[in-house]
Amino acid sequence: MSTHSIHVTINGTPYDERVDARLMLVHFLRDQLRLTGTHIGCDTTHCGACTVVVDGEPVKSCTVLAVQADGSDITTVEGLEHDGKLHPLQEGFWNEHGLQCGYCTPGMMMAAYGLLARNAAPSELEIRQAISGNLCRCTGYVNIVKSIRYAAAQPR
């Protein structure tokens, strides 16, 4: 098995790491860097629990190789909070009861993070479309939509 050197910036911190050629980005984040906030729900790009933001775009990290992320800037759920203050999305999910078991929540918030970066004032339909690749089994989505609307309404 060949190994490769990669350089990535994750939540503002640069990393130079050796990785196996076949290592998935999600396992690199979780097992190698111990950033376990990004979850695995299906391995097949359907559920979105592993969503992280790579160079501004939400990406399902279970089907991206770590070597493909070489040179990129990655934001994970651990990077949402700044200086001990929750991100408006985190506040929104807390205030609007947008999470129950919490397993899909990091991926859901990262999908929403990508949405709000390109569309500061999304409609309900645009929010639903943006999270349609992220499955939640607990909430029924109504409060997730409210949570994202809450975040969109916060001054930035």
Place this chain on the structure above:
Amino acid sequence: MLVRTTPDVGGIGHSIKRKEDPRFLRGHGRYVDDIQLPGMLYLDIVRSPFAHARITKIDTERAMKVPGVLAVITGETLAKYNLHWMPTLMSDTQMVLPTEKVMYQAQEVAGVIATSRYAAADGVDAVEVEYDPLPVVVDPFKALEPDAPVLRTDKKDKHDNHIFHWEAGDRQATDTAFKSADVTVAQDIYLPRIHVASIETCGCVADFDRITGKLTVYMTTQAPHAIRTVVALVAGHVGLSEEKIRIVSPDIGGGFGGKVPVYPGYVIAIAASVVIGKPVKWIEDRTENLQADSFARDYHIKAELAARKDGTLTALRIKTVADHGYTDAAANPSKFPAGLFSICTGSYDIPHAFAEVDGAYTNKPPGGIAYRCSFRVTEAVHAIERTVDVMAQKLGMDPADLRFKNFIHPDSFPYKSALGWEYDSGNYPAALRKAMLKIEYADLRREQIEKRKRGELMGIGISSFTEIVGAGPSKQFDILGIKMFDSCEIRVHPTGKATARLGTKSQGQGHETTYAQIIAEELGIPAMHIEIEEGDTDTAPYGLGTYASRSTPTAGAAAAVAARKIREKAKKIAAHLLEVSEDDLVWEPGKFSVIGAPQKSKSIQEIALAAYTNHPPGMEAGLEAVNYYDPPNLTFPFGSYIAVVDIDRGTGAVKIRRFVAVDDCGTIINPMIVEGQVHGGLTMGMAPALFEEIQYDESGNIQGGSFMDYLLPTAMETPKWETDHTVTPSPHHPFGAKGVGESATVGAPPAIVNAVVDALSHLGVTHIDIPITPEKVWKILKEKGVAD
């Protein structure tokens, strides 16, 4: 509803934000796959491509040469320790790993232990297994035919595939009522196999310490204490003793019943850790989860209803064949092989009823677990709510009118049903009236008439369900002999803060918040100062776990009773501090005051300090209590749901335009959390109604073992749920609560089906089996000549 505490205290009735959320929001939840122990090894599993086959050879030579692979465990390995079979919760037996034959596709055949997950997967690919295929039985009716191949050849005395016959009610009186009825209807209803598909799959980290002899297992389980006892019973003969077993259920990414059973993967990981002496992690992937974990439903129901001409229901008769797969691994109270299916008389005062269920073995994975429901209540509710609509259609009555005519009268509680349950409380007409007002039922019926004239297809469907949850009273309920009580231990610390431990385990229901609110209500200690711990068998008192909507009815009750015990002691301390008699004191949330002299009082915090610093002579120090709560009866949450659907004549697609849910779960602890539970339940009710089904072909091949084929609702299909409630407290629960986690999953499917059938009823359609896919509807439209 009366709210007795201030928002700062946050007792019952306050929508306080969830205490557990900050760690989840920051990505610092601790789920089982987040646990990484030094020296940890990984287990991956070889699975059978055949549904029924003799294993002729397992060649591990090539696998053992894969870099990183340390061991391959087979049934023969486990047989040396007599661990290749294990008991199920229904006292049947289940293979851990086979020594002779496999019984369903994706069954575990061997375990590969390696130094990384990738190496373990490589090892699985390199294990070579030779099979000799055997005749496959996937249809339970065929399985019960006299010439069917006998599947459980491991059971020497077993000569057929019949697992159990169960019945309730008076067969003769019911048959007589049917003979003399003015009107009868009969409806075949199939409730297909479905899978809970929690977003987190199942897994564990088994960690055996050779020096201390202690086994710690971090695992995705809804019932850690029961698992500890099962492990002790299964592995006692190899030296695992219950005090040396610690089961830790960490944060759980959704359970819904799928994390109650003991799966072979857990046992293989435990066995490997014990033999190797290192921690072993097993995490199933989604395909394994969908193909091999226990399934729900698979009930073939024939429901018959008898009535007088005026619509008065006189009798209900139900005959069901239940497909349990190759073993009866249902998670059920032992005395009820068909669970609580006998709640099938529902919300109606039906004088005569008889229900029977026959269980069958087939070449499928174990079935009979719940899908967010209390032991077959969904099946029962679907049967009655669907058949009531069939009767309304036959009588030409509005389905709402037929329901109002037959509801158990609000003054008739406690009500003894024809199948033997004593319903504790209910007010069914109030819930249906409220739902009809909210959705403007009469206007919708007028709109429907107009639309039909224009050829548009619109339907309105009602479901007025009654659940039976909170198992359960020890006189009726046990699992492997263990009574189904639950527990709470509360310790109030010197500074007036508290820690409580309970025998249940949250999987997203918000226990860390709601239990704190219950104790805050009883003691006046702010909920934010009450730490809730669950899921660690080394610290929590024994309990049966969280499923079947039992946490609030049992452990929640235990929390209140334990808090009241603490209050009794606190009163003695307050009397001592204030130098008055206990009879002179009055309690209000957070303090005892002297009657007639309210300025003389002691807060719970002052009392807590005194319990450790200045307690009365002769009294033990400390302020703590434990309660094991044995509920006197079950609880009976209910509700009325109304769905409005529009059907696309071009595609057959069903769109839920509106859905109003009025729930009654008795006293509401946290309205925000209750609404969230209803939202989630409604979505998991819609899912099998419209999308989800696990099918098999004749060879037992699963049709669709990924999220590509097994369709969970996304944000695009899920409507904006409209919720409301009525409050009819349970008369026997300490604070009147009933449980709510599963009401909506139980109540929603028939409302949706009834709405779709209603939209097509003028074409002569009387029933459609779930899931109601566009293809199914389109075929009906085509057949009736109304497809665009």
